[in-house]
Amino acid sequence: MNLLDFVVLIGSMVAIAAYGAWHTRRHRDLNHYLRSDESVGWLTIGISVAATQASAITFISTPGQGYESGLDFVQNYFGMPLALILIAAVFLPIYRRLNVYTAYEYLGRRFGAQTRLLGAGLFLLQRGLAAGITIYAPAIILSTVLGWNLGLTIILSGLLVIIYTVAGGSQAVSLTQKWQMSIIFGGMLAAFAILLVKIPASFSDALTIAGTFKKINAVSFSFDPNRRYTFWTGLLGGFFLSLSYFGCDQSQVQRYLSGSSLRESRLGLMFNAVLKIPMQFFILLLGVMLFVFYQFEQPPLFFNQAAWHEAVRLDPGIKLESLEQQFQAASAQKKQFILQWLAARHAGNHTDEAAARAQAMAAQDHANAIRAQAEKEMQKDDPGVKSNDADYVFVTFILDRLPHGLIGLLIAAFFAAALQSKSAELNALGATTTVDFYRHLLKREATDAHYVAASRWFTFFWGLIAIAFALFANLVENLIQAVNIVGSVFYGVFLALFLVAFFLKHISGTAIFWAALAAQILVFVLYFSLNISYLWYNLIGCAACVLLSLVIQAFLRPNTKTAEPSP
Amino acid sequence: MTSPEDKSGRGQLVPAIQTDHQDELTGLPGLPKWRHVYLFVLACFVLSVLLLLALTAFYS
Numbered sequence: 001m002n003l004l005d006f007v008v009l010i011g012s013m014v015a016i017a018a019y020g021a022w023h024t025r026r027h028r029d030l031n032h033y034l035r036s037d038e039s040v041g042w043l044t045i046g047i048s049v050a051a052t053q054a055s056a057i058t059f060i061s062t063p064g065q066g067y068e069s070g071l072d073f074v075q076n077y078f079g080m081p082l083a084l085i086l087i088a089a090v091f092l093p094i095y096r097r098l099n100v101y102t103a104y105e106y107l108g109r110r111f112g113a114q115t116r117l118l119g120a121g122l123f124l125l126q127r128g129l130a131a132g133i134t135i136y137a138p139a140i141i142l143s144t145v146l147g148w149n150l151g152l153t154i155i156l157s158g159l160l161v162i163i164y165t166v167a168g169g170s171q172a173v174s175l176t177q178k179w180q181m182s183i184i185f186g187g188m189l190a191a192f193a194i195l196l197v198k199i200p201a202s203f204s205d206a207l208t209i210a211g212t213f214k215k216i217n218a219v220s221f222s223f224d225p226n227r228r229y230t231f232w233t234g235l236l237g238g239f240f241l242s243l244s245y246f247g248c249d250q251s252q253v254q255r256y257l258s259g260s261s262l263r264e265s266r267l268g269l270m271f272n273a274v275l276k277i278p279m280q281f282f283i284l285l286l287g288v289m290l291f292v293f294y295q296f297e298q299p300p301l302f303f304n305q306a307a308w309h310e311a312v313r314l315d316p317g318i319k320l321e322s323l324e325q326q327f328q329a330a331s332a333q334k335k336q337f338i339l340q341w342l343a344a345r346h347a348g349n350h351t352d353e354a355a356a357r358a359q360a361m362a363a364q365d366h367a368n369a370i371r372a373q374a375e376k377e378m379q380k381d382d383p384g385v386k387s388n389d390a391d392y393v394f395v396t397f398i399l400d401r402l403p404h405g406l407i408g409l410l411i412a413a414f415f416a417a418a419l420q421s422k423s424a425e426l427n428a429l430g431a432t433t434t435v436d437f438y439r440h441l442l443k444r445e446a447t448d449a450h451y452v453a454a455s456r457w458f459t460f461f462w463g464l465i466a467i468a469f470a471l472f473a474n475l476v477e478n479l480i481q482a483v484n485i486v487g488s489v490f491y492g493v494f495l496a497l498f499l500v501a502f503f504l505k506h507i508s509g510t511a512i513f514w515a516a517l518a519a520q521i522l523v524f525v526l527y528f529s530l531n532i533s534y535l536w537y538n539l540i541g542c543a544a545c546v547l548l549s550l551v552i553q554a555f556l557r558p559n560t561k562t563a564e565p566s567p
Numbered sequence: 568m569t570s571p572e573d574k575s576g577r578g579q580l581v582p583a584i585q586t587d588h589q590d591e592l593t594g595l596p597g598l599p600k601w602r603h604v605y606l607f608v609l610a611c612f613v614l615s616v617l618l619l620l621a622l623t624a625f626y627s
C-alpha cells in the first residue's frame with residue numbers, strides 16, 4: 001500500500017464515522033437512541049439489515065470459499081427468503097403492536113421474567129462471542145498481509161466503531177451502514193471487473209474451466225448428512241438459522257423496528273429476501289473467477305505468505321522449498337494443458353479437447369497433492385499454524401494485482417464491513433443489557449436521559465469486551481463458518497422460544513424455560529459428539545425445545561406461570 | 568401498548584394480529600397487497616434456484 005491507498009482508507013473510514021456521530025449527536029430519549037424515533041425508510045432498513053449480516057468476514061472469507069470449494073455455499077441462504085416472509089407476516093406486526101425495544105420484552109410479556117432473561121441471556125452470550133469474532137476475523141487477515149500489528153489493528157478499529165455507535169445509537173448505525181455498503185459494493189464491483197479483464201479467456205471459457213474443476217456446484221440434492229451444503233441443509237437448516245437470526249436476534253430486530261411504519265419495515269425485509277441470494281452468488285462467483293485467474297497466473301503455494309515464510313524459516317531441511325518448486329512446475333504444466341484444451345475447443349477438435357482437459361485435471365490433482373503435503377509439513381514444524389489458506393486468497397489478489405487507490409478502496413471496504421456489522425451488534429448488546437436487565441431488574445423508574453446514558457455505557461462496555469475477546473481469540477476454522485457455527489449452536493433453542501410464544505398458546509413459562517435449558521444442553525452434547533453439518537443444529541435445537549415444552553406442559557397444571565405486566 | 572390478559576391466568580397471549588387497512592396496502596404498483604409481495608418474493612426465490620440449477624447442470 002502506498003500513500004494514496006492510506007489516504008483513501010483512513011479518509012473514508014474517519015469521514016463516515018464522523019458523519020454518523022455528528023448527524024446523530026443529540027438524542028432526546030430512549031426511543032430515539034434505540035429505535036431512531038421509528039422514522040427510517042424501507043431502503044435504509046433494507047441496507048441496514050443486509051449490512052448487519054454482511055460482516056468483513058463475508059467479503060474476505062466468502063471469495064476464498066468460492067476459490068476453494070466453488071459455489072455450493074450459496075445454498076446456505078436458500079431458507080432465508082422463506083424465513084423473511086414469515087417474519088414480515090407474523091413476527092413484525094406483533095413486535096410493532098407491543099411497541100417493544102427488544103424482542104425479549106415480548107418473551108417476558110408472554111412467558112414471564114425468567115424466560116425473558118433466558119432469551120436475553122442467550123442473545124448476549126452468543127452475540128457477545130460473535131462480536132469478538134467479527135472484530136478479530138478481518139484484523140488477523142489484514143494485519144497479516146499488510147504487516148500491521150494485530151493488537152493495534154483490533155484496538156483502533158474497535159475504538160472507531162465504539163465512538164460513533166456510543167454517540168449516535170441506532171440512527172448512527174443505520175446512517176453509516178448506507179455509506180459503508182456503498183464503499184463495499186463499489187470496491188467489490190471494481191475488483192470483479194478488473195479480474196474479468198485480467199483473465200485471458202472469455203467469460204464462457206472461464207465458467208467452463210471452473211465447471212471442469214468442480215467449482216460450478218451451486219445446487220446439490222444429495223442426502224448425504226456429512227455434506228455441509230446441499231439444497232436440503234440450506235432450505236431447512238438455513239430456514240431455521242435465518243428465522244432465528246432475523247426474527248429473534250436483537251441486532252437484526254433493532255434494525256427493522258426503526259422503520260417509520262409496518263410497511264417500511266416489511267419492505268426492508270423483502271428487499272433482503274430478494275437480493276441476498278444474488279449477492280452471495282456474486283461474491284462466491286468472484287472467488288470462482290479468482291480460481292480461474294490463478295490457472296493462468298502462477299499462484300503462491302500458500303496465500304498466507306507470512307505463515308509460509310515463517311514455516312520455511314523453521315524448516316530444518318529444504319523440503320518446503322523443494323515442494324514450492326514442484327508446485328510451480330505443476331502449475332505451469334497445468335496452464336499449458338488448459339491453453340491446449342481451449343485451443344482445441346475453439347477449433348472444434350473434440351478428441352484433443354478431451355485429452356487436454358484430462359491432462360489439466362490430472363495436473364490439478366498433482367498440484368493439490370503437493371499443496372496438501374506442504375500443509376502437512378508446515379503443521380509438523382508448527383502445529384499452531386493456520387491451515388485455512390482460503391481466507392487470504394482475495395486479499396492477496398488485491399494487494400498484488402490491483403492498482404493503487406483501488407487497493408486503498410478495497411481495504412477500506414473490508415474495514416467498513418467490519419465496522420458496520422460491529423456497530424449493529426454493539427448497539428443491540430447495549431440495548432438488550434439496558435432494557436432487559438438494567439431497566440427490568442435494577443432501575444425500574446428513571447428518566448429517559450438516564451436510560452440513554454446507561455445504554456451508552458453498556459454499548460461502550462460491550463465494545464471493550466469485544467476488543468478484549470478479539471485480542472485473545474484464536475480461530476482454526478474458516479472464519480465465516482466459525483460465525484455460523486456459533487450461531488447454529490444457540491439459534492435453534494432461541495428460535496423455539498419465539499415459535500412457542502407465537503404459535504403454541506397453551507405452553508406456560510415454566511414449561512418453555514426448562515425445555516429450553518434441556519434442549520440447549522442436548523445441542524451442546526450432540527455438537528461435541530456427532531459429525532454432521534452444523535446447520536442441522538438449528539433444526540435439532542428448535543425441534544427438541546418445542547417437543548420438550550409440550551411434554552413438560554403435559555405434566556404441569558395449566559396456570560403455572562404469570563407473564564410480566566405490560567408497561 | 569398492552570396485550571390482552573389470558574382469562575385462565577396462564578399469562579398473556581399472542582395479541583390478535585388485527586389487519587389494519589393501511590397496513591394491508593403496500594403502495595407498490597402491481598403488488599397491491601402483502602400476499603402479492605410474498606408471492607413475488609417466492610417467485611424470485613424459485614427463479615434464483617432454477618437459474619443456479621441450470622448453471623450447475625450446464626457447466627458441471
